[in-house]
Amino acid sequence: MATVTVDIVRRSMMGRALRVFWGQSKTVAGILVWIGLAVVLAFVAIAFLAPWIAPYDPNLPSGPPGAAPSAEHWFGTNRLGQDVLSRTLWGARIPLSVVALASAISLAIGAPLGLVSGFYGGYLDRFLVLVMDSIYAFPGLLLAIVVAAVIGPGVVNVSIVIALVYVPTYFRVIRNHVVAVKEELFVEASEALALPRTTVIGRYVLPSVAQNIPVIFSVSAADAILTQAGLSFLGLGLPVDIPDWGLDVSRYAGLLQTMWWAVFFPGLMIIILTTSLAFISEGLNDILNPLLRRKEAR
Amino acid sequence: MARTSGSLRVYVLQRLLLMVPMVFILLTLVFYVLRAAPGDPVGAILGERNIAYADAIRRELGLYDPLYVQYFDYLRRILTGNMGTSLYTRNSVAADVAQRLPATLELTIASMLVAVPVGILLGVISATRRDRPADIISRLVAAVMYNTPVFWFALIMQLIFSVYLRWFEVGGRLSARISFPPNVTGMYTIDSLLAGQAYTFVDAVRHLILPATTLGLVLSGFFARIVRANMLQSLQADYVEAAKARGIRRGDVFYRHALKNAMVPVATTMGLSFAILFSGAILTETVFSWEGIGRYVYLAIQNRDYPALQGAVVYYAIIMVFISLLIDIFNAWLDPRIRY
Amino acid sequence: MSLLEVEGLTVTYASRDGPIAAVRDLDLVLERGQTLGLIGESGCGKSTLGKAILRILPEGTQVEGFIRFDGKNLATADEDTLEGYRGRNLSMIFQDPMTRLDPLMTVRKHFIELIRAHEPDAKGAGAITRARRALTAVRIPPDRLNQYPHEFSGGMRQRIMIALALVFNPSLLIADEPTTSLDVIVEAQILQLLNSIKQDFDMGVLLITHNLGLVSEYADEIAVMYAGRIAERGRVEDVFAEPLHPYTKGLLESVIGLETTALKSIPGQPPDLLNPPSGCPFHPRCPAAMDVCSTAFPPTTHPRVGRDVACYLYP
Numbered sequence: 001m002a003t004v005t006v007d008i009v010r011r012s013m014m015g016r017a018l019r020v021f022w023g024q025s026k027t028v029a030g031i032l033v034w035i036g037l038a039v040v041l042a043f044v045a046i047a048f049l050a051p052w053i054a055p056y057d058p059n060l061p062s063g064p065p066g067a068a069p070s071a072e073h074w075f076g077t078n079r080l081g082q083d084v085l086s087r088t089l090w091g092a093r094i095p096l097s098v099v100a101l102a103s104a105i106s107l108a109i110g111a112p113l114g115l116v117s118g119f120y121g122g123y124l125d126r127f128l129v130l131v132m133d134s135i136y137a138f139p140g141l142l143l144a145i146v147v148a149a150v151i152g153p154g155v156v157n158v159s160i161v162i163a164l165v166y167v168p169t170y171f172r173v174i175r176n177h178v179v180a181v182k183e184e185l186f187v188e189a190s191e192a193l194a195l196p197r198t199t200v201i202g203r204y205v206l207p208s209v210a211q212n213i214p215v216i217f218s219v220s221a222a223d224a225i226l227t228q229a230g231l232s233f234l235g236l237g238l239p240v241d242i243p244d245w246g247l248d249v250s251r252y253a254g255l256l257q258t259m260w261w262a263v264f265f266p267g268l269m270i271i272i273l274t275t276s277l278a279f280i281s282e283g284l285n286d287i288l289n290p291l292l293r294r295k296e297a298r
Numbered sequence: 299m300a301r302t303s304g305s306l307r308v309y310v311l312q313r314l315l316l317m318v319p320m321v322f323i324l325l326t327l328v329f330y331v332l333r334a335a336p337g338d339p340v341g342a343i344l345g346e347r348n349i350a351y352a353d354a355i356r357r358e359l360g361l362y363d364p365l366y367v368q369y370f371d372y373l374r375r376i377l378t379g380n381m382g383t384s385l386y387t388r389n390s391v392a393a394d395v396a397q398r399l400p401a402t403l404e405l406t407i408a409s410m411l412v413a414v415p416v417g418i419l420l421g422v423i424s425a426t427r428r429d430r431p432a433d434i435i436s437r438l439v440a441a442v443m444y445n446t447p448v449f450w451f452a453l454i455m456q457l458i459f460s461v462y463l464r465w466f467e468v469g470g471r472l473s474a475r476i477s478f479p480p481n482v483t484g485m486y487t488i489d490s491l492l493a494g495q496a497y498t499f500v501d502a503v504r505h506l507i508l509p510a511t512t513l514g515l516v517l518s519g520f521f522a523r524i525v526r527a528n529m530l531q532s533l534q535a536d537y538v539e540a541a542k543a544r545g546i547r548r549g550d551v552f553y554r555h556a557l558k559n560a561m562v563p564v565a566t567t568m569g570l571s572f573a574i575l576f577s578g579a580i581l582t583e584t585v586f587s588w589e590g591i592g593r594y595v596y597l598a599i600q601n602r603d604y605p606a607l608q609g610a611v612v613y614y615a616i617i618m619v620f621i622s623l624l625i626d627i628f629n630a631w632l633d634p635r636i637r638y
Numbered sequence: 639m640s641l642l643e644v645e646g647l648t649v650t651y652a653s654r655d656g657p658i659a660a661v662r663d664l665d666l667v668l669e670r671g672q673t674l675g676l677i678g679e680s681g682c683g684k685s686t687l688g689k690a691i692l693r694i695l696p697e698g699t700q701v702e703g704f705i706r707f708d709g710k711n712l713a714t715a716d717e718d719t720l721e722g723y724r725g726r727n728l729s730m731i732f733q734d735p736m737t738r739l740d741p742l743m744t745v746r747k748h749f750i751e752l753i754r755a756h757e758p759d760a761k762g763a764g765a766i767t768r769a770r771r772a773l774t775a776v777r778i779p780p781d782r783l784n785q786y787p788h789e790f791s792g793g794m795r796q797r798i799m800i801a802l803a804l805v806f807n808p809s810l811l812i813a814d815e816p817t818t819s820l821d822v823i824v825e826a827q828i829l830q831l832l833n834s835i836k837q838d839f840d841m842g843v844l845l846i847t848h849n850l851g852l853v854s855e856y857a858d859e860i861a862v863m864y865a866g867r868i869a870e871r872g873r874v875e876d877v878f879a880e881p882l883h884p885y886t887k888g889l890l891e892s893v894i895g896l897e898t899t900a901l902k903s904i905p906g907q908p909p910d911l912l913n914p915p916s917g918c919p920f921h922p923r924c925p926a927a928m929d930v931c932s933t934a935f936p937p938t939t940h941p942r943v944g945r946d947v948a949c950y951l952y953p
Binding site for chain 2: 229278
């Protein structure tokens with residue numbers, strides 16, 4: 001009987017959250033999220049469908065080298081005569097797969113650690129927080145450079161490198177939220193009912209904390225894409241000649257004057273993708289925060 | 299200033315003590331990553347080339363010693379300031395870093411000078427005109443700026459301002475024909491100003507503007523977001539309403555109460571911004587051939603200069619802890635509640 | 639001429655779900671040196687009324703009607719004029735003293751800021767003397783001027799707020815639930831303090847609260863507010879002895895005394911101000927409701943000397 005009451009409290013909060021989210025579609029914040037989501041999904045589609053929608057093979061010369069944008073080559077060609085549009089479309093694959101894999105790893109490591117650390121507290125918590133804060137304060141790119149220099153190139157390796165940079169982000173947010181939720185009444189209530197701790201964590205703390213994950217993801221994913229592009233620009237992390245935005249920018253940096261399009265368009269893609277992710281995170285933040293604050297007001 | 303509230307001195311002392319384990323942890327992490335991580339760092343960097351040479355390097359770096367010996371050796375060397383010799387420049391890494399540090403500092407400070415006002419401006423516009431077109435536009439601008447890849451932005455800026463418009467220089471810190479100002483801080487702008495060398499100063503500034511603006515604008519997007527969020531909160535604060543009720547003029551309420559309180563969390567994020575700045579500096583210095591630590595790191599990668607890379611990272615870790623200490627002290631000075 | 643005359647005041651908030659009229663066509667009069675207790679449930683609009691008089695409501699809130707203070711209509715006054723009045727001729731103290739002082743400023747800075755806002759040429763030394771005197775009047779050691787708000791307890795912070803409110807000897811003090819978040823002992827201290835001060839300065843006080851006990855102790859007259867309108871008004875002794883409006887009756891009956899054996903409450907919920915009931919807003923919950931009650935808001939009548947009621951029971 002008592003468990004049912006606690007369940008109702010928890011479920012109604014989640015239910016309310018979801019209903020409000022749907023209802024937010026017309027607000028500024030809601031629109032941002034939808035736009036962002038649409039663009040990101042478009043990029044994912046592009047990455048998947050690149051072999052079919054790209055007009056030319058990205059690695060084979062398909063036109064005169066250094067040609068300006070034209071009807072045959074919308075984004076022009078680069079020094080090797082490769083079509084820039086095709087390279088840009090194919091170039092979506094690496095960043096997206098790296099970031100997807102890296103985010104999964106960061107989440108898999110950072111979230112459980114944050115959960116445990118926040119919930120159990122004590123020396124373990126203090127130690128983990130110190131370690132994570134130290135890593136977090138360290139410049140992401142530098143950390144990535146160091147690790148990448150050591151473990152060498154490759155898509156999986158780069159993913160691991162990037163995952164390492166963002167583990168602290170997942171850790172902190174989750175941990176801080178757990179610490180806050182611990183004080184909530186319904187957790188106290190469930191503890192008063194002598195439910196085993198794992199049940200308390202799994203059934204009550206986790207759903208509340210889980211709403212943070214999309215926000216953390218969109219924020220760190222945007223940053224991860226920039227970090228990965230930075231790594232490629234510096235010449236780390238990828239075997240040469242897989243189309244990649246960062247890589248392409250670095251290769252044509254010297255030829256900027258004569259072939260600005262080879263540099264401009266890959267970078268533009270990065271901006272559009274990361275800004276869309278930023279839209280998602282900002283919109284989600286705007287929607288979820290008032291919810292949290294409204295709870296406190298009660 | 300006589301304060302009866304929690305002593306700032308005690309706080310500083312506490313933070314200094316806390317610094318020790320933090321530095322320790324960072325150094326240990328750097329060590330672990332670079333030595334104990336799977337893969338042969340020397341091999342990865344030197345390649346299959348000269349096995350005897352690689353072997354000699356490994357011996358010199360102590361890579362064949364048991365791990366704990368390496369660790370203590372590493373710590374000992376850091377304490378004595380000896381980080382080895384750069385394979386490329388042939389100087390001691392410590393000297394290399396010391397020589398290049400002022401350049402990066404100069405760039406960092408100049409970038410902050412751009413980022414902070416622009417960020418505050420965008421954030422305040424957003425917060426005071428919430429949900430109106432001005433807010434949406436400035437949020438969009440801030441988002442785009444923060445999410446622009448620094449290296450790409452640097453290249454575009456270079457193209458437009460240095461190549462097409464010829465307003466600024468393409469790279470470097472000083473034109474070739476100009477001699478260095480007498481060395482006081484190592485920052486050419488300040489040194490030339492101190493020495494009264496107007497021409498040198500102008501030249502140094504002309505070189506500094508583009509990289510600083512590039513980095514600064516990207517960082518300003520980050521600040522704008524924080525300022526906006528904090529301003530929205532502080533504008534609703536109870537003490538703001540109470541101040542209005544006392545007849546304090548709206549301008550004063552805005553600046554003295556709302557804005558100042560909103561800035562406190564911004565100061566907290568300064569530490570994070572330095573991290574962002576340094577990452578950005580690596581890329582910016584590379585594009586603009588700015589001889590700072592960032593470019594040093596880049597060259598170290600290109601030249602497989604392993605000791606240089608390690609040295610730069612270790613120095614950076616230490617500098618970073620110092621900066622976060624300074625920021626914490628600054629915060630405690632700003633916000634008297636923290637000292638408890 | 640009365641100290642404060644409110645006539646036909648309507649305050650409409652702009653909310654996400656539509657306009658909300660928190661105060662509707664309200665009339666109120668306060669005389670010099672008089673303490674009026676404004677009683678009502680949470681959400682009845684009493685805080686809004688207080689803030690409306692000072693015109694410190696959030697942007698986008700509409701204020702219609704007349705607010706005559708000392709001859710000037712505050713409802714239409716421009717911001718500069720209002721800034722001159724606030725904190726000098728009329729002051730307000732709020733419910734939650736913990737968050738009402740700027741955490742980054744010492745108490746001294748709060749006083750100096752206040753004094754300079756109204757007297758730009760005030761000398762620092764003179765301002766500090768006045769600050770110390772104000773603190774002494776509220777029984778806070780004046781040497782604590784240089785401390786920060788977080789170094790004071792809730793009760794002390796409220797006393798600091800009172801000191802700030804009284805620096806310029808205002809003729810009207812609006813006290814919006816000044817002791818709601820404080821414990822009973824501190825509450826008594828604060829109200830006794832207010833009592834002695836108002837006598838010294840011949841100050842009118844609008845005491846906004848939901849605590850009938852406070853009103854009975856410290857107010858001369860009581861006004862009962864419901865759903866943005868005044869239901870009843872009169873001298874405290876008269877209203878308590880013979881409550882006229884059914885709502886007032888319900889309120890008084892629900893007060894717990896030593897002889898209470900069973901809890902009595904008013905059935906139903908406070909009205910939704912987005913969609914208020916037609917006519918008299920209390921009619922859905924009123925035990926004496928008649929058909930006419932749902933047609934239009936009842937006019938205010940005076941069935942006894944010095945009593946105002948808005949109820950069809952007293953046409």
